[in-house]
Amino acid sequence: MEVMYNCWHGCHKKSEGCAHCYVYRRDASIGKDSSIVYKTTNFDLPVKKDRKGNYKYPSGTSFMMCFSSDFFIEEADPWRKDVLSFIRERKDCSFYCLTKRPERIKACMEDLDLYPNLTIACTMENQRRFDERAPIYLSLPLNHKEVMIEPMLGKVDLSSHIHLIDRVVVGGESGEEARVLNFDWVKDVREQCKKAQVSFGFHQTGARIIVDGKLYRIPRNRQHSQARKAFKDQY
Numbered sequence: 001m002e003v004m005y006n007c008w009h010g011c012h013k014k015s016e017g018c019a020h021c022y023v024y025r026r027d028a029s030i031g032k033d034s035s036i037v038y039k040t041t042n043f044d045l046p047v048k049k050d051r052k053g054n055y056k057y058p059s060g061t062s063f064m065m066c067f068s069s070d071f072f073i074e075e076a077d078p079w080r081k082d083v084l085s086f087i088r089e090r091k092d093c094s095f096y097c098l099t100k101r102p103e104r105i106k107a108c109m110e111d112l113d114l115y116p117n118l119t120i121a122c123t124m125e126n127q128r129r130f131d132e133r134a135p136i137y138l139s140l141p142l143n144h145k146e147v148m149i150e151p152m153l154g155k156v157d158l159s160s161h162i163h164l165i166d167r168v169v170v171g172g173e174s175g176e177e178a179r180v181l182n183f184d185w186v187k188d189v190r191e192q193c194k195k196a197q198v199s200f201g202f203h204q205t206g207a208r209i210i211v212d213g214k215l216y217r218i219p220r221n222r223q224h225s226q227a228r229k230a231f232k233d234q235y
Protein backbone atom coordinates (compact mmCIF):
# COMPACT_ATOMS: atom_id res chain seq x y z
CA MET A 1 0.00 0.00 0.00
CA GLU A 2 1.34 3.44 -0.99
CA VAL A 3 0.36 6.39 1.20
CA MET A 4 1.07 10.12 0.78
CA TYR A 5 2.63 11.44 3.95
CA ASN A 6 2.99 15.22 4.00
CA CYS A 7 4.33 15.90 7.48
CA TRP A 8 4.77 19.59 6.70
CA HIS A 9 3.57 21.91 3.97
CA GLY A 10 5.17 24.89 2.25
CA CYS A 11 8.54 25.52 0.66
CA HIS A 12 10.87 28.09 -0.89
CA LYS A 13 11.90 28.03 -4.52
CA LYS A 14 15.44 26.75 -4.76
CA SER A 15 16.41 26.43 -8.42
CA GLU A 16 15.23 26.37 -12.04
CA GLY A 17 13.10 23.25 -11.54
CA CYS A 18 10.96 25.11 -8.99
CA ALA A 19 9.76 27.78 -11.45
CA HIS A 20 6.34 26.16 -11.95
CA CYS A 21 6.21 24.21 -8.68
CA TYR A 22 2.88 22.41 -8.40
CA VAL A 23 2.65 23.20 -4.66
CA TYR A 24 2.79 26.92 -5.46
CA ARG A 25 0.34 26.50 -8.35
CA ARG A 26 -2.16 24.55 -6.29
CA ASP A 27 -1.94 26.88 -3.29
CA ALA A 28 -2.24 29.99 -5.48
CA SER A 29 -5.52 28.66 -6.87
CA ILE A 30 -7.01 28.87 -3.36
CA GLY A 31 -5.23 32.07 -2.34
CA LYS A 32 -2.74 30.32 -0.02
CA ASP A 33 0.88 31.42 0.53
CA SER A 34 3.16 28.43 -0.15
CA SER A 35 6.17 30.09 1.46
CA ILE A 36 4.69 29.63 4.94
CA VAL A 37 5.92 26.27 6.22
CA TYR A 38 3.76 24.54 8.81
CA LYS A 39 3.26 21.12 10.40
CA THR A 40 0.25 19.31 9.01
CA THR A 41 -2.43 17.43 10.92
CA ASN A 42 -0.96 14.23 9.41
CA PHE A 43 2.38 14.85 11.12
CA ASP A 44 2.33 11.53 13.01
CA LEU A 45 0.56 9.51 10.29
CA PRO A 46 2.98 6.51 10.25
CA VAL A 47 2.51 5.86 13.98
CA LYS A 48 -1.21 6.60 14.25
CA LYS A 49 -3.08 3.73 15.96
CA ASP A 50 -6.64 2.49 15.88
CA ARG A 51 -8.86 1.87 18.90
CA LYS A 52 -7.37 -1.58 19.40
CA GLY A 53 -3.88 -0.12 19.59
CA ASN A 54 -2.77 -1.40 16.18
CA TYR A 55 -1.01 0.82 13.70
CA LYS A 56 -3.49 2.38 11.29
CA TYR A 57 -1.14 1.62 8.40
CA PRO A 58 -0.04 -2.02 8.20
CA SER A 59 3.39 -3.48 7.91
CA GLY A 60 4.74 -3.07 4.38
CA THR A 61 3.17 0.36 3.78
CA SER A 62 5.21 2.70 1.55
CA PHE A 63 5.04 6.27 2.81
CA MET A 64 5.70 8.87 0.08
CA MET A 65 6.93 11.77 2.16
CA CYS A 66 6.92 15.54 1.80
CA PHE A 67 5.37 16.00 -1.63
CA SER A 68 4.13 19.48 -0.64
CA SER A 69 7.44 20.64 0.79
CA ASP A 70 11.08 19.53 0.98
CA PHE A 71 12.00 17.20 3.85
CA PHE A 72 15.17 19.24 4.45
CA ILE A 73 13.62 22.72 4.43
CA GLU A 74 15.10 24.93 7.19
CA GLU A 75 11.80 25.75 8.97
CA ALA A 76 11.26 22.04 9.68
CA ASP A 77 14.51 21.66 11.63
CA PRO A 78 12.73 21.57 15.02
CA TRP A 79 10.18 18.98 13.80
CA ARG A 80 12.36 16.59 11.78
CA LYS A 81 13.70 14.58 14.71
CA ASP A 82 10.15 13.39 15.51
CA VAL A 83 9.58 12.22 11.94
CA LEU A 84 12.94 10.45 11.99
CA SER A 85 11.87 8.66 15.17
CA PHE A 86 8.66 7.52 13.40
CA ILE A 87 10.80 6.13 10.56
CA ARG A 88 12.96 4.23 13.05
CA GLU A 89 9.85 2.96 14.87
CA ARG A 90 8.25 1.75 11.61
CA LYS A 91 11.14 -0.40 10.38
CA ASP A 92 8.42 -2.63 8.89
CA CYS A 93 7.48 0.13 6.40
CA SER A 94 9.40 2.03 3.73
CA PHE A 95 9.71 5.78 3.34
CA TYR A 96 10.64 7.81 0.25
CA CYS A 97 11.41 11.49 -0.10
CA LEU A 98 12.86 13.82 -2.72
CA THR A 99 15.05 16.81 -2.03
CA LYS A 100 16.72 19.70 -3.79
CA ARG A 101 18.77 20.36 -0.65
CA PRO A 102 21.36 17.55 -0.41
CA GLU A 103 23.78 19.94 1.30
CA ARG A 104 21.52 19.83 4.39
CA ILE A 105 21.13 16.06 4.70
CA LYS A 106 24.25 15.40 6.79
CA ALA A 107 23.53 18.15 9.31
CA CYS A 108 19.85 17.17 9.60
CA MET A 109 20.39 13.44 10.20
CA GLU A 110 22.78 12.22 12.86
CA ASP A 111 23.42 8.74 11.57
CA LEU A 112 22.21 7.72 8.12
CA ASP A 113 22.80 4.03 8.96
CA LEU A 114 19.78 4.13 11.28
CA TYR A 115 17.41 4.46 8.33
CA PRO A 116 17.70 1.44 6.03
CA ASN A 117 13.97 1.83 5.28
CA LEU A 118 14.32 5.43 4.03
CA THR A 119 15.18 6.38 0.44
CA ILE A 120 16.26 9.95 -0.12
CA ALA A 121 16.29 10.81 -3.83
CA CYS A 122 17.77 14.06 -5.12
CA THR A 123 16.43 16.26 -7.92
CA MET A 124 18.94 17.57 -10.46
CA GLU A 125 16.92 19.16 -13.23
CA ASN A 126 19.72 20.32 -15.57
CA GLN A 127 23.48 20.08 -16.05
CA ARG A 128 24.16 22.98 -13.69
CA ARG A 129 22.25 21.33 -10.83
CA PHE A 130 23.72 17.91 -11.58
CA ASP A 131 27.25 19.35 -11.39
CA GLU A 132 26.38 21.17 -8.17
CA ARG A 133 24.34 18.52 -6.32
CA ALA A 134 25.70 15.19 -7.53
CA PRO A 135 29.10 15.48 -5.75
CA ILE A 136 27.38 16.35 -2.47
CA TYR A 137 24.52 13.86 -2.67
CA LEU A 138 26.56 10.95 -4.00
CA SER A 139 29.22 11.34 -1.31
CA LEU A 140 26.67 10.56 1.42
CA PRO A 141 26.48 7.03 2.90
CA LEU A 142 22.95 6.39 1.60
CA ASN A 143 21.64 2.87 1.02
CA HIS A 144 20.13 3.77 -2.37
CA LYS A 145 21.16 6.70 -4.55
CA GLU A 146 18.48 7.92 -6.89
CA VAL A 147 18.88 10.92 -9.18
CA MET A 148 15.65 12.54 -10.33
CA ILE A 149 15.94 14.66 -13.49
CA GLU A 150 12.46 16.16 -13.43
CA PRO A 151 11.41 18.50 -14.83
CA MET A 152 14.21 17.78 -17.27
CA LEU A 153 15.30 21.16 -18.62
CA GLY A 154 18.11 20.18 -20.96
CA LYS A 155 20.59 17.52 -21.92
CA VAL A 156 22.45 16.09 -18.91
CA ASP A 157 25.85 14.41 -19.05
CA LEU A 158 26.07 12.08 -16.02
CA SER A 159 29.52 10.69 -16.82
CA SER A 160 31.40 12.37 -13.96
CA HIS A 161 29.35 10.50 -11.32
CA ILE A 162 27.34 7.78 -13.03
CA HIS A 163 29.36 5.01 -11.34
CA LEU A 164 27.98 6.17 -7.96
CA ILE A 165 24.29 6.22 -8.96
CA ASP A 166 21.84 3.33 -8.42
CA ARG A 167 18.91 4.71 -10.36
CA VAL A 168 18.07 7.65 -12.63
CA VAL A 169 14.50 8.81 -13.23
CA VAL A 170 13.65 11.45 -15.81
CA GLY A 171 10.42 13.28 -16.53
CA GLY A 172 8.84 16.33 -18.11
CA GLU A 173 6.91 19.20 -16.59
CA SER A 174 3.14 19.34 -16.24
CA GLY A 175 0.82 22.36 -16.15
CA GLU A 176 -0.22 25.17 -18.48
CA GLU A 177 3.20 26.82 -18.58
CA ALA A 178 5.19 23.58 -18.85
CA ARG A 179 8.62 23.84 -20.41
CA VAL A 180 9.29 21.55 -23.33
CA LEU A 181 10.96 18.18 -22.87
CA ASN A 182 13.00 16.91 -25.80
CA PHE A 183 12.70 13.14 -26.09
CA ASP A 184 16.30 13.05 -27.43
CA TRP A 185 17.52 14.15 -23.96
CA VAL A 186 15.59 11.27 -22.38
CA LYS A 187 17.01 8.73 -24.84
CA ASP A 188 20.50 10.09 -24.24
CA VAL A 189 20.24 9.59 -20.45
CA ARG A 190 18.80 6.13 -21.00
CA GLU A 191 21.79 5.23 -23.17
CA GLN A 192 24.22 6.51 -20.54
CA CYS A 193 22.44 4.41 -17.90
CA LYS A 194 22.38 1.35 -20.10
CA LYS A 195 26.12 1.55 -20.73
CA ALA A 196 26.86 2.01 -17.03
CA GLN A 197 24.27 -0.63 -16.00
CA VAL A 198 22.34 1.86 -13.92
CA SER A 199 18.59 1.42 -13.46
CA PHE A 200 16.55 3.91 -15.51
CA GLY A 201 12.96 5.13 -15.46
CA PHE A 202 10.95 7.55 -17.59
CA HIS A 203 8.40 8.84 -15.12
CA GLN A 204 6.20 11.15 -17.18
CA THR A 205 6.26 12.94 -20.53
CA GLY A 206 5.13 16.27 -19.13
CA ALA A 207 2.61 18.45 -20.95
CA ARG A 208 4.84 19.33 -23.94
CA ILE A 209 7.31 16.99 -25.55
CA ILE A 210 9.31 17.11 -28.79
CA VAL A 211 9.65 13.75 -30.52
CA ASP A 212 11.58 13.59 -33.81
CA GLY A 213 11.44 17.37 -34.12
CA LYS A 214 7.67 17.58 -33.64
CA LEU A 215 6.02 19.18 -30.59
CA TYR A 216 3.22 17.21 -28.91
CA ARG A 217 0.84 18.33 -26.17
CA ILE A 218 0.04 15.46 -23.82
CA PRO A 219 -3.07 15.62 -21.62
CA ARG A 220 -2.42 15.24 -17.88
CA ASN A 221 -4.13 11.86 -17.66
CA ARG A 222 -1.80 10.36 -20.31
CA GLN A 223 1.55 11.78 -19.24
CA HIS A 224 2.51 8.81 -17.05
CA SER A 225 1.10 6.08 -19.28
CA GLN A 226 2.74 7.51 -22.43
CA ALA A 227 6.11 7.58 -20.66
CA ARG A 228 5.70 3.97 -19.53
CA LYS A 229 5.04 2.93 -23.12
CA ALA A 230 8.14 4.72 -24.47
CA PHE A 231 10.64 2.01 -23.50
CA LYS A 232 10.00 -1.67 -22.91
CA ASP A 233 12.91 -2.27 -20.57
CA GLN A 234 12.98 0.77 -18.31
CA TYR A 235 11.78 -0.70 -15.01
Ligand code: SF4
Residues within 6 Å of the ligand: 011, 012, 013, 014, 015, 017, 018, 021, 022, 023, 024, 067, 068, 069, 070, 100
Ligand atom coordinates in the same frame (compact mmCIF):
# COMPACT_ATOMS: atom_id res chain seq x y z
S1 SF4 B 1 11.84 22.33 -3.75
FE1 SF4 B 1 10.06 21.23 -4.58
S2 SF4 B 1 8.34 21.82 -3.26
FE2 SF4 B 1 10.02 23.30 -2.92
S3 SF4 B 1 9.55 25.02 -4.30
FE3 SF4 B 1 10.96 23.61 -5.35
S4 SF4 B 1 9.62 22.25 -6.54
FE4 SF4 B 1 8.36 23.26 -4.99
